[in-house]
Amino acid sequence: MIMARDQLTSCVLMLLCFLGSAHLLLAAAATTLQFTGGSHSHRDRVARRMADLLASLPSAPPSKSSTTNSASRVYHVTDYGADPTGKSDSVAAISKTISAAFSTAAASGMSLFAGIANLGGIEIHLDGGLYFITTPLVLPPGVGNINIHGGSLRAAEDFPADRYLIELWPEQATGQRNSSSSDSGASSQYDYEFVTFRDLLLDCNYRGGGIAVIDALRTSVHNVYIVHFTSYGISVQAGHETMIRNSFIGQHITAGGDPGEKKFNGTAISLAGNDNSVTDVVIFSAAIGVLVSGQANSLTGVHCYNKASG
Incomplete structure (x- = not known):
């Protein structure tokens, strides 16, 4: 039971690392296309596809606020x-x-x-x-x-x-x-x-x-x-x-x-x-x-x- 939980945790961490790397690579590719040659329409199509892909990637959950504690006495x-x-x-x-x-x-x-x-x-x-x-x-x-x-x-x-x-x-x-x-x-x-x-x-x-x-x-x-x-x-x-x-x-x-x-x-x-x-x-x-x-x-x-x- 403990081993299965550890394996699941490792898989989740690897997936997060992959998604983070993909996020950075796609952003870099979009920037490169913006400043290189090629067909204007082709660049637009690639840029739109990359924008859609970036939007579909999961975002990190918001951190808990440190101000949730009640007022000090x-x-x-x-x-x-x-x-x-x-x-x-x-x-x-x-x-x-x-x-x-x-x-x-x-x-x-x-x-x-x-x-x-x-x-x-x-x-x-x-x-x-x-x-x-x-x-x-x-x-x-x-x-x-x-x-x-x-x-x-x-x-x-x-x-x-x-x-x-x-x-x-x-x-x-x-x-x-x-x-x-x-x-x-x-x-x-x-x-x-x-x-x-x-x-x-x-x-x-x-x-x-x-x-x-x-x-x-x-x-x-x-x-x-x-x-x-x-x-x-x-x-x-x-x-x-x-x-x-x-x-x-x-x-x-x-x-x-x-x-x-x-x-x-x-x-x-x-x-x-x-x-x-x-x-x-x-x-x-x-x-x-x-x-x-x-x-x-x-x-x-x-x-x-x-x-x-x-």
Whole structure:
């Protein structure tokens, strides 16, 4: 069966080669007759016959278009005007990118947890830039399956001291407090699900905190470097199953034996919720490394030094 198929393939290839060669020879002959002597009527008859023969030869099938794939769901902040050099405020451009991505993906109609749209794994790509922001990046509630990655954010000198560079915070997004949330960390309602932050550097510039995760379900913070916070590097409130792993968090950039260690303050990670996980994280400077006030949280491979404890 395989041998017969191979023989058929060889025959088809030989036929195509023959037809191609014949095509070239006939075209050359027609050109030669056009410029040589002989009866005018005889040349016309030969030319017409060759033209008919050329028209009868099979043509190559059209190649498939490379543009048949559907539009990409990777949204680049630089396409929306963000400045990757950090010289100008990029918060409006990045927020515009997020809005464009969410409005497009939400049209799919798919959902995760009740009330949370499944955005299909869209990516907000920071293109390896360093972005200066004057106000927080707030994700609207009711969205899930999102990946934000690949760059650095730095707070402005007048950044709000009681806010975070990135916020999953429905109260800030809508201006209304979620009545289902409580100080105990329990919640009967979630506003976000399966949001991933990875490969980011967040410089709080001693103005507020790094990431706020509030009323969120199954959030992932992976390979993130957070520095210069004054409140919390990462604050988890209510929600469920936030995973923080393979990250570096410190108020001051140091590698031990810092003379200003006694003055370090702030908390690297606060877990005011249940069933969260912190794995393989180094906290290299803070007053408190990990503050746990919820239940059933797990800490594995967490190293705290330079005053940080917890």
